[in-house]
Amino acid sequence: MRWLLLKDLQILRRSPLQAALLVVYPVLIAILVGLAVSRGPEKPRVAFLNEVPENSRISLSGKRLPSANVQERICEKVECVQVHSREEAVAKVESGDVLAALVLPEDLINKINSLSTLSPGTPKVEVLVNESDPLKAGQVDDKISALLAQANLAIAKRIAVEGSKYLNLVIRGGELPVLGSQIHILGLEASAHILEAIEPAVPRGPLRVALSQVTEFANQAGQNLDIAGPLIKRLAQPIEVHKVAVGGSSPPLETFAIAVAATLTLAFVTVLLVAGSLALEREENAYPRLTRGLVSCEALLGEKVLLGTVVGLVVTILMMAGLTIFTPIEWSRFGLWLAAIVVGGAALATAGAALGAVAREVRAVSLLAFMVTLPVAFLSLVPAGAVGKGLFDVIKVITALFPFKPALEAITAGLDPSGGALGGPLLHLAILIVAYAILARVGLRRFARV
Amino acid sequence: MRARGLNKRFGERQALKDVGFEAAAGELVAVIGPNGAGKTTLLSILAGIQAADGGEVETGAGAVGWVPQQAALYRRLTVEENLLLFARLEKLPDPRASVEEMLALTGLGERRGEIVARLSGGNQQRINIAIGLMARPSVLLLDEPSVGLDPRQRARLWEFVSGLAGRGTTVIFSTHDIQEAERYGNRMLVLADGEALFDGSAEELREAVRGEAAEAADRDFETAFVAYLHHRGH
Numbered sequence: 240m241r242w243l244l245l246k247d248l249q250i251l252r253r254s255p256l257q258a259a260l261l262v263v264y265p266v267l268i269a270i271l272v273g274l275a276v277s278r279g280p281e282k283p284r285v286a287f288l289n290e291v292p293e294n295s296r297i298s299l300s301g302k303r304l305p306s307a308n309v310q311e312r313i314c315e316k317v318e319c320v321q322v323h324s325r326e327e328a329v330a331k332v333e334s335g336d337v338l339a340a341l342v343l344p345e346d347l348i349n350k351i352n353s354l355s356t357l358s359p360g361t362p363k364v365e366v367l368v369n370e371s372d373p374l375k376a377g378q379v380d381d382k383i384s385a386l387l388a389q390a391n392l393a394i395a396k397r398i399a400v401e402g403s404k405y406l407n408l409v410i411r412g413g414e415l416p417v418l419g420s421q422i423h424i425l426g427l428e429a430s431a432h433i434l435e436a437i438e439p440a441v442p443r444g445p446l447r448v449a450l451s452q453v454t455e456f457a458n459q460a461g462q463n464l465d466i467a468g469p470l471i472k473r474l475a476q477p478i479e480v481h482k483v484a485v486g487g488s489s490p491p492l493e494t495f496a497i498a499v500a501a502t503l504t505l506a507f508v509t510v511l512l513v514a515g516s517l518a519l520e521r522e523e524n525a526y527p528r529l530t531r532g533l534v535s536c537e538a539l540l541g542e543k544v545l546l547g548t549v550v551g552l553v554v555t556i557l558m559m560a561g562l563t564i565f566t567p568i569e570w571s572r573f574g575l576w577l578a579a580i581v582v583g584g585a586a587l588a589t590a591g592a593a594l595g596a597v598a599r600e601v602r603a604v605s606l607l608a609f610m611v612t613l614p615v616a617f618l619s620l621v622p623a624g625a626v627g628k629g630l631f632d633v634i635k636v637i638t639a640l641f642p643f644k645p646a647l648e649a650i651t652a653g654l655d656p657s658g659g660a661l662g663g664p665l666l667h668l669a670i671l672i673v674a675y676a677i678l679a680r681v682g683l684r685r686f687a688r689v
Numbered sequence: 690m691r692a693r694g695l696n697k698r699f700g701e702r703q704a705l706k707d708v709g710f711e712a713a714a715g716e717l718v719a720v721i722g723p724n725g726a727g728k729t730t731l732l733s734i735l736a737g738i739q740a741a742d743g744g745e746v747e748t749g750a751g752a753v754g755w756v757p758q759q760a761a762l763y764r765r766l767t768v769e770e771n772l773l774l775f776a777r778l779e780k781l782p783d784p785r786a787s788v789e790e791m792l793a794l795t796g797l798g799e800r801r802g803e804i805v806a807r808l809s810g811g812n813q814q815r816i817n818i819a820i821g822l823m824a825r826p827s828v829l830l831l832d833e834p835s836v837g838l839d840p841r842q843r844a845r846l847w848e849f850v851s852g853l854a855g856r857g858t859t860v861i862f863s864t865h866d867i868q869e870a871e872r873y874g875n876r877m878l879v880l881a882d883g884e885a886l887f888d889g890s891a892e893e894l895r896e897a898v899r900g901e902a903a904e905a906a907d908r909d910f911e912t913a914f915v916a917y918l919h920h921r922g923h
Binding site: 242249523525 | 736737
């Protein structure tokens with residue numbers, strides 16, 4: 240077997256272009272996919288025109304509330320491009336320089352302030368979008384709706400906080416600033432205490448009964464309004480999200496990206512190399528000569544799987560070492576992810592051998608290997624919930640039949656403890672190794688000697 | 690080598706029908722016949738590449754060397770690397786000495802370091818044959834060995850093969866070239882549609898034709914051979 244392995248390495252060395260393509264192409268794809276997976280979408284560029292006068296503030300009962308920092312909040316979520324006129328905003332949207340424009344009109348704060356008056360207006364903001372691209376239009380609708388919901392929430396929270404302060408003043412009393420001077424508010428609790436103190440001094444009779452009723456009311460109102468304070472605050476955000484992780488924890492995005500990049504590299508190198516190398520034995524007419532007593536068919540398959548696993552391992556580790564430039568890798572878990580790469584590589588190599596067994600031309604088998612590996616790899620990255628349940632069940636079956644997904648799960652688990660258990664994917668890969676080895680053997684028997 | 694009652698079927702087509710023959714040590718047996726006669730199938734069964742559906746093959750002591758019609762070697766390796774690989778796979782006691790011997794035999798010593806893909810078809814065929822001889826077989830099976838060779842290379846090949854037979858190697862070769870079969874074969878096995886129609890010397894075949902088409906028997910051997918097939922409905 241070692242002489243065949245040496246021969247394959249010599250052939251690989253003699254084909255520098257193919258060898259380079261075999262290594263460079265998957266590594267490039269892996270890095271691109273890794274970067275795409277590890278980075279969230281870029282912030283959309285939105286033109287922002289704020290025509291609200293600088294010193295305008297939302298007022299409540301004549302009191303100016305502190306700024307809710309709406310602009311800062313919006314610009315955290317999108318890349319704000321400040322514009323100075325509506326025309327400039329329109330031009331930027333039309334040219335595609337920005338995805339949309341958000342215009343806060345001059346009378347926005349006045350309209351908001353009018354909500355607490357007898358003639359309330361309707362505060363409006365203007366959103367300019369370019370509807371020529373339906374995909375972008377949908378994206379803008381979602382993004383702007385989310386931004387405005389956040390802005391409304393921020394304002395509502397601020398109003399609720401101020402409302403609660405006033406309610407507190409009514410209950411407990413205190414100082415109320417009015418037109419530059421302070422007015423003392425007695426408060427329901429203090430009123431009740433005073434009335435309770437006066438009550439014994441009032442002669443028994445209808446007056447005392449009436450006083451007792453007023454005292455009772457002051458006490459009840461104080462107690463009940465005390466409950467109203469938290470209620471007002473809750474009104475601003477009645478539903479709160481409580482996130483509970485079930486079904487296992489997930490590894491950090493960077494770790495997952497490394498695992499994806501490593502598995503892609505491993506898959507392409509091993510599947511293409513093994514399938515191509517096995518097809519080459521037939522393309523060179525060497526297969527019958529080898530298997531008529533020099534090498535058993537099983538030994539030849541074993542040699543190809545070993546070749547794929549070793550070359551795949553070396554390329555994947557080099558690629559991962561290169562990735563450490565971008566993101567750190569847990570080298571203390573080297574043994575675990577090495578085991579995952581070796582077993583994953585062996586399973587992918589065996590799958591490559593099964594593909595290589597059915598075709599006698601290197602070009603045909605290379606195309607076949609691409610046609611199988613690429614879609615399976617992408618299907619393996621489809622998360623649960625991204626597609627309908629029925630379709631996802633089909634995807635689960637397809638991806639379970641090819642070693643890419645279990646190899647990805649094993650490498651993820653090897654890289655990070657939160658990536659799940661390593662045993663399950665390794666067992667899955669071991670089963671696939673046996674299944675594909677049988678398929679490869681049957682394929683060679685069926686096709687190779689024809 | 691002895692074959693008895695060999696049968697082989699590919700789907701509906703009967704590739705070999707009850708074919709049998711014997712070849713003694715040092716004999717050169719030419720297997721001839723039209724396209725699709727079953728020549729390659731017979732040789733691949735004798736070589737153990739394919740299993741027969743029925744019948745048996747007996748080989749004496751010693752290995753059976755096989756040289757396929759299309760060169761079975763690695764075109765991206767050098768001449769020497771190819772020979773060394775197969776010498777090692779044959780588990781020869783001294784692979785490098787065997788390589789030197791084969792390089793001398795094929796006359797490719799000076800081109801040992803060349804990539805096989807850059808060699809002519811004739812030179813590739815010489816390496817192909819050298820690999821088949823590597824284990825010093827007692828029986829050598831050659832499937833259309835002279836295809837693609839120029840006359841000079843062809844003459845050299847047969848000189849080489851005749852030398853092997855002279856040293857006691859049984860050589861069984863298939864060919865389309867009837868003149869070549871007459872010239873180098875001690876005996877010939879005529880196959881047509883999977884059936885063995887004739888087993889004997891060139892003179893015996895001419896004699897068989899003489900009774901059926903006298904004018905063809907006295908012309909060149911190819912004409913006699915075509916007449917022989919024609920009279921048997923092929």
